Amino acid sequence: MRRALGEKWPLFVGPVFILLTWELLSRADVIRPTFFPPPTEILIRAGIIFDAGSGMGGDIIATLLRVLATIFFAVLIGVALGIAITASQWMERGTNTVLAFLYPIPGVLFFPFLTFLLGRTEMAIILTALVTPLIVMVLYTVAGVRSIDRTLLEVADNYGADGARRFFGILVPGALPSIVTGIRVSLGFTLIAVIAIEMVGASNGLGQFLWSNWQILRVTDMYVALLIIAVLGLLSSVGFDAVADRMLPWRRDVQGAQT
Amino acid sequence: MSVQAKAKVRLNDVAKKFPGQENVTALEGVSLEVAESEFVSIVGPSGCGKSTLLRLVAGLYEPSSGTVEIESSKPDRPKTAMVFQEHALFPWLSVRENVMFGPRNRNMPKKEAAEIADEQLARLGLARFGDFFPHQLSGGMKQRVGIARALAQDAEVLLMDEPLGALDAQTRTLLQEQILELRQQTKPTVLYITHAIDEAVFLSDRIVLMSARPGRIRDIVQLDFGPDRSPELRGTSEFAALSQDIWNHLRDEVQLAMAVDDR
Amino acid sequence: MSPSVYRGAQAWAIPIVLLAVWETSTRAGLLDPRFFPVLSDILVTAVDQLVNGRLGLDLVLTLQRLMMAFALAAVLGVAIGVASGRWRTVELLIRPITDTLYPLPKIALLPLFIIIFGRGEGAYVITAFATGFFQIIISTRGSVRDVPSDLIEAGRNFGATGTRFFTRLLFPAIAPGLLNGLRLGMATCLITLVAAEFVGAEYGLGAMIRRAGQQFAVEEVYAGIVLAGVLGLLINLAFRLVTPIVLPWQRPAQRAAGGQKV
Ligand SMILES: Nc1ncnc2c1ncn2[C@@H]1O[C@H](COP(=O)(O)OP(=O)(O)OP(=O)(O)O)[C@@H](O)[C@H]1O
Numbered sequence A: 001m002r003r004a005l006g007e008k009w010p011l012f013v014g015p016v017f018i019l020l021t022w023e024l025l026s027r028a029d030v031i032r033p034t035f036f037p038p039p040t041e042i043l044i045r046a047g048i049i050f051d052a053g054s055g056m057g058g059d060i061i062a063t064l065l066r067v068l069a070t071i072f073f074a075v076l077i078g079v080a081l082g083i084a085i086t087a088s089q090w091m092e093r094g095t096n097t098v099l100a101f102l103y104p105i106p107g108v109l110f111f112p113f114l115t116f117l118l119g120r121t122e123m124a125i126i127l128t129a130l131v132t133p134l135i136v137m138v139l140y141t142v143a144g145v146r147s148i149d150r151t152l153l154e155v156a157d158n159y160g161a162d163g164a165r166r167f168f169g170i171l172v173p174g175a176l177p178s179i180v181t182g183i184r185v186s187l188g189f190t191l192i193a194v195i196a197i198e199m200v201g202a203s204n205g206l207g208q209f210l211w212s213n214w215q216i217l218r219v220t221d222m223y224v225a226l227l228i229i230a231v232l233g234l235l236s237s238v239g240f241d242a243v244a245d246r247m248l249p250w251r252r253d254v255q256g257a258q259t
Numbered sequence B: 001m002s003v004q005a006k007a008k009v010r011l012n013d014v015a016k017k018f019p020g021q022e023n024v025t026a027l028e029g030v031s032l033e034v035a036e037s038e039f040v041s042i043v044g045p046s047g048c049g050k051s052t053l054l055r056l057v058a059g060l061y062e063p064s065s066g067t068v069e070i071e072s073s074k075p076d077r078p079k080t081a082m083v084f085q086e087h088a089l090f091p092w093l094s095v096r097e098n099v100m101f102g103p104r105n106r107n108m109p110k111k112e113a114a115e116i117a118d119e120q121l122a123r124l125g126l127a128r129f130g131d132f133f134p135h136q137l138s139g140g141m142k143q144r145v146g147i148a149r150a151l152a153q154d155a156e157v158l159l160m161d162e163p164l165g166a167l168d169a170q171t172r173t174l175l176q177e178q179i180l181e182l183r184q185q186t187k188p189t190v191l192y193i194t195h196a197i198d199e200a201v202f203l204s205d206r207i208v209l210m211s212a213r214p215g216r217i218r219d220i221v222q223l224d225f226g227p228d229r230s231p232e233l234r235g236t237s238e239f240a241a242l243s244q245d246i247w248n249h250l251r252d253e254v255q256l257a258m259a260v261d262d263r
Numbered sequence C: 001m002s003p004s005v006y007r008g009a010q011a012w013a014i015p016i017v018l019l020a021v022w023e024t025s026t027r028a029g030l031l032d033p034r035f036f037p038v039l040s041d042i043l044v045t046a047v048d049q050l051v052n053g054r055l056g057l058d059l060v061l062t063l064q065r066l067m068m069a070f071a072l073a074a075v076l077g078v079a080i081g082v083a084s085g086r087w088r089t090v091e092l093l094i095r096p097i098t099d100t101l102y103p104l105p106k107i108a109l110l111p112l113f114i115i116i117f118g119r120g121e122g123a124y125v126i127t128a129f130a131t132g133f134f135q136i137i138i139s140t141r142g143s144v145r146d147v148p149s150d151l152i153e154a155g156r157n158f159g160a161t162g163t164r165f166f167t168r169l170l171f172p173a174i175a176p177g178l179l180n181g182l183r184l185g186m187a188t189c190l191i192t193l194v195a196a197e198f199v200g201a202e203y204g205l206g207a208m209i210r211r212a213g214q215q216f217a218v219e220e221v222y223a224g225i226v227l228a229g230v231l232g233l234l235i236n237l238a239f240r241l242v243t244p245i246v247l248p249w250q251r252p253a254q255r256a257a258g259g260q261k262v
């Protein structure tokens, strides 16, 4: 244990060096503290998370709820749709073409259109955020179903699994490793979309907090928001991996079989 | 062709073509009857359509022409249960759940299905492993779970597609003996594919020799050892002579198949 | 029908039907034209705006920013990615930074970059760069790691050392993964760039869509979105055309498989 740590010392060099340099340069007025306040001050200022008056706690919750709602619908609709279209090659290939076109369009571009339709509502925000994660979930689910060993599908047929049993017993668990990867990718896109939409069109949320504090040049608060967004990003990637590995007890075997 | 008992499986002039760029004709003019409780092995060069034949019997493929019939003894009894070459266990189900898979699909209550599963697992010496996941088992154990899964189906016909193909020689010898025991205990009707001629001779009542693609039946060898043979059969000179004889029959076809592949 | 024609038909049947349904139902007035303009009108608007309006300028600006951001991201990303895939110390040094910044939505850094670089081009180029940069580091590192170690040992054994090791062994070995990473990197650059323009810029494709949205110019909004999609398709197409030139030894089937990776 100690030796492992001893070998891993370079892990701390980068962050410590950057933060220390930043702190010193800022304190020495080499970089302007108005724009680059020392990290320690940002950390102290992070106390506003728990301060009812600043409203930041509410912004964090608003962003979290939007992210969770979006990913929930993306997974639910994306998996169902993804599995359904694998039933027909025409559906699958056709959908693929459509999604290949839509995928590289940033979801936030649909915000004006959806606000025409729905006004500046939560509904418009979540539907906009949903665009890219939904595409991702469909693509990964289709890939997951395609990756199921053909023989396992023959077992399902030969042993009489049809309808719901085939769907929930074979297709969903068979595609699950790919679906889980899809959820990880979708979480990243959801966070991007929600923050971007909040920056331009919401009355609360971390993105709105970030953007409005920057506009009135309350820079320290902007950094606090950035810090929290970074933490959310870490949770959505590294944190998600830790949870996902526990969720699939057979995953090792599946991955082993694929490599 | 001898017909001792009622025919359980009847293939009538079956052909199977796979349309596509190459238009493969996998099987042509195959007619075969398998009697109740008979153990029939199919040997033939790689790619001659053995697996295709089994999948036709399982109803996984439709024949391009001809008919496949399976005699039902009870209306609800599954017609076929297949054992696959690469075990084909569901990695996300425990060993017991894998064996319960067929009965559960027929809406058998969980408890009853679990009892059947445990019984079959015990029969194959896997009683302790019901709660394991497949990735925690060795290759031979996985293959036995695959066999237990098929037995739990209690189907009219047991279909085995090179069930021991992926195993090492010792495990394979051991499992051959377990399959022989199974034959003696439950008297199933079996269609068995193998590449190993000695395995076919050791286990079967009849051996079907197939020709290179398009697969046709070239010859059928009747064996008279009866179901109550013992493992010592392998050591007899009769056994060796028969195996050699069958190989002599097959050699040309295997060479032909390789020549086709080389083109 | 030959298999490839059949595949093509399968790929395009649904898109064409969708477009036809859109065109006819909007022409017939079944959908509210304030929200769903006629398809051909959108295309006419797009062309008109490109030729006569400001859209042409916006597009050129976006492409300029994209090229700068991508060029920078590709050079730095590949260099750092290869280094961290090859040397454990480098990997440990940059790991905490990539782990933290890769999942951070780069659009959130836009205000910070505006503070640093001012309201000019720099902020948008850097925001887009940051996205592609981390994407390319991570996929390059992955490709370097995936090179079978016996291939490396065999190469060493036959005297591929020094620069020769990189030019004759490592780069050919990682080339397919590298190209796929660059493709993804360029696509993510584009996505972030247009989003950043949408949020904060005065000019550029994203900014044009925001403007049009504020003026309720629905056709222009659609035209902008279509153009963004076309740009994405062009990136994929460009990489598909370049791949056989750069990787002549790869078989077409492998190439197709590599290209399909999401
Ligand atoms: N689903 C399919 N689609 C197209 N061609 C197929 C399909 N299944 C089998 N074939 C072709 O049919 C021929 C016979 O295949 P099959 O798998 O039945 O051979 P086999 O005798 O089981 O070979 P092996 O001993 O190697 O398992 C082969 O040429 C194969 O390529």
Ligand SMILES: [Mg+2]
Binding pocket: B050, B051, B052, B161
């Ligand atoms: Mg076979």
